[in-house]
Amino acid sequence: MIVYFYEKLSDNLNRYVAPAPTPSRLNISYFVSNGYLVFTPDISYTDGQPGESAMEYINSGVEKLKQNPWVDGTKIGIQGQSWGGYQVAYLIAHTDMYAAAWAGAPVVNMTSAYGGIRWSSGMNRQFQYEKSQSRLGKTLWEAPDLYIKNSPLFAMDQVKTPVVIMSNDKDGAVPWYQGIEMFTALRRLGKPAWLLNYNGDDHNLIKRHNRKDIQIREQQFFDYYLKGAKAPVWMTKGVPATQKGKDWGFELTDDKP
Template sequence: MYEKMLSGFFTGPQSSPDGKYLYFFRDKNWWIYNIATQQTSNLTQNIKTAFWNTRDDHTASKPPFGMGGWLKGDKEVLLYDEYNIWALNPDGSAARKITNGEKDEITHRVTRTDFEYPYLDDSKPIYISLYGDKTKKFGYAKLENNTVQPLIYENLSVGRITKATEANSFSFVKQDYNLSPELYVTDDFSNNKKITGTNPQQNDFYWGKSELVSFTSKKGKKLQGALFYPANYEPGKQYPMIVYIYELLSNTVHGYVTPSERSAYNTTNYTSNGYFVFRPDIVYDTNEPGMSAVNCVVPAVEEVLKSGMIDKTKVGLMGHSWGAYQTSFIITQTDIFKAACAGAPLTDLISMSLSIYWNTGTPDQKIFETSQGRFDGPWYERTQEHIRNSPMFNAAKIKAPLLVAFGDKDGAVDWHQGIEMYGTMRRMEKPHVMLVYADENHGLAKKENQIDYQKRQREWFEHYLLGKPAEKWIIDGISYMDKMKAREKPAAQ
């Protein structure tokens, strides 16, 4: 029976707490298998909402928005649509929408405060997390007697709610980009008492702030980005800006970030040194991962430039892994960026698809056909699309100086992707440096290498964006043979 049910699954069957049912998600719907009657039924097909993630732009089977758990006695199962929580009878006889999140675009999700039992006891309050899809506000509500009562909802991050086991008391944490995490306790959320703050030394330093920026992609999609201001920002003055990319990043607008010499992509490292930092959202069209990034990131940056706060001659771009791939590709399509840094980028999508994900020993095809690549076929069926979206095949159009970094034991993106790009850029006589860290994987683990990469990345942008004299390594580099000889000397001694 189990093998028969697995066909076409997105999720494997799981048991309800009392063991009466198996539930699973397949073909964009939730299904129930009644163990006693051995009957399988589609639980959501007649409900006029989507329980599959309508925002998911991957080419693989669509995942569900999720589920919140079962009520005591397997009475009802709680399922999610885009904004709401639904309660469904497992026999399919009834369904009720508990929340009304679509009205204000607030996502409602069950948050567990009691893990003693595997079920939710609806004779007691059930707590719900709130997230403003467009506002990025956070908060909590409670469900009691079939009524949802908001408890807290603020324009910062509110999270980590915990309930006392023997009292009706709660703790939770507030934070924002300019507010180091603070711990609060409360009984009813009307009188919240601050217990402690963190990083009090921040008061001795200038600090930036953050805000949301709304923009429209070249394909007409309404998107957002998180913009972080330089410390001690002065209105009327223009500043350089670093754009950091991956996929959806506007939801980081309220995240507190401590500076770190070991973190190359650290937002506060840059804001504390006089830069704006911008983290825009990216969404994707099938077979166009690179062009999709261009269609989102370029209009996002153009929207920020309208503010007049940014010196448009001093805008840099950076990312790691998938973000590094997009960084390397975007600079083939626009000259809006004056320098770029890419950590472990995919550069040739055809050779990359033929490589191995060495950390797991699995083929890299899955990255392109079921994951981030968002192709609906293999490279030999989508050859032109793979070429069109490969940085290496478009490198002739690159104007921005490009810094690439790899570990030579990278088990996620084979470091030969960097070598291909390096050979191409050098042959084209374009400004390009490749940093190679010995015995490092996809992310640098050794402290000395983390510090070194952060330092060199900063020096790269300081030279090409701020006009500071180039460090010797930018101009001269170190030959591979000289590097190998330097590594052999300690061993010989």
């Protein structure tokens, strides 16, 4: 099973999702056509506790589904993009109940992201935390502990879940160094992590060949950790920067990541 989340998705329950590569959100129709159950929980938030709120709603729904014999509780993955990517990072830093995780364009350090810029609009990001989606409701100086508590970066040493991070250098919404902070922290701590940077692409992938690329990698990643498939070269050996665009590393091997 894969859990995909972003705010509330229940209003899309009867919406047709075309089986085509997405901008980086989970391709639900593709995965359910290939042996996966996909769970999309709604999340309600308490101001000042975005991370804890997400964990409460997502984990409780997963625990309920695990009571069914057709759900393998040891083989559950999570995927989120943008605000969902933040919640993926928060979840794996505070629970070990997931076997694999995929975080697209995550914010992991609210203290550094607070003073950043949304490059697509030129807006300072402070509104995001004080009055908008991040729901902290205070400035960094009024509640520094609140910013740290809700920043997954400061709990990366607790991560046990393998994770892929997508962070693109032309992201106009989330500072792409947030993904770098997460990746370098996990690498420094010896945790299993992979970083994807689609050079020149945006917060949500625009270029179709990049959408196809991420679809393949996402399937290979979850197939390995959730279905016991072979691992691809990009997971076991990586792809050197000098070979980017020449060697994709899609070949499956008997090696382990």
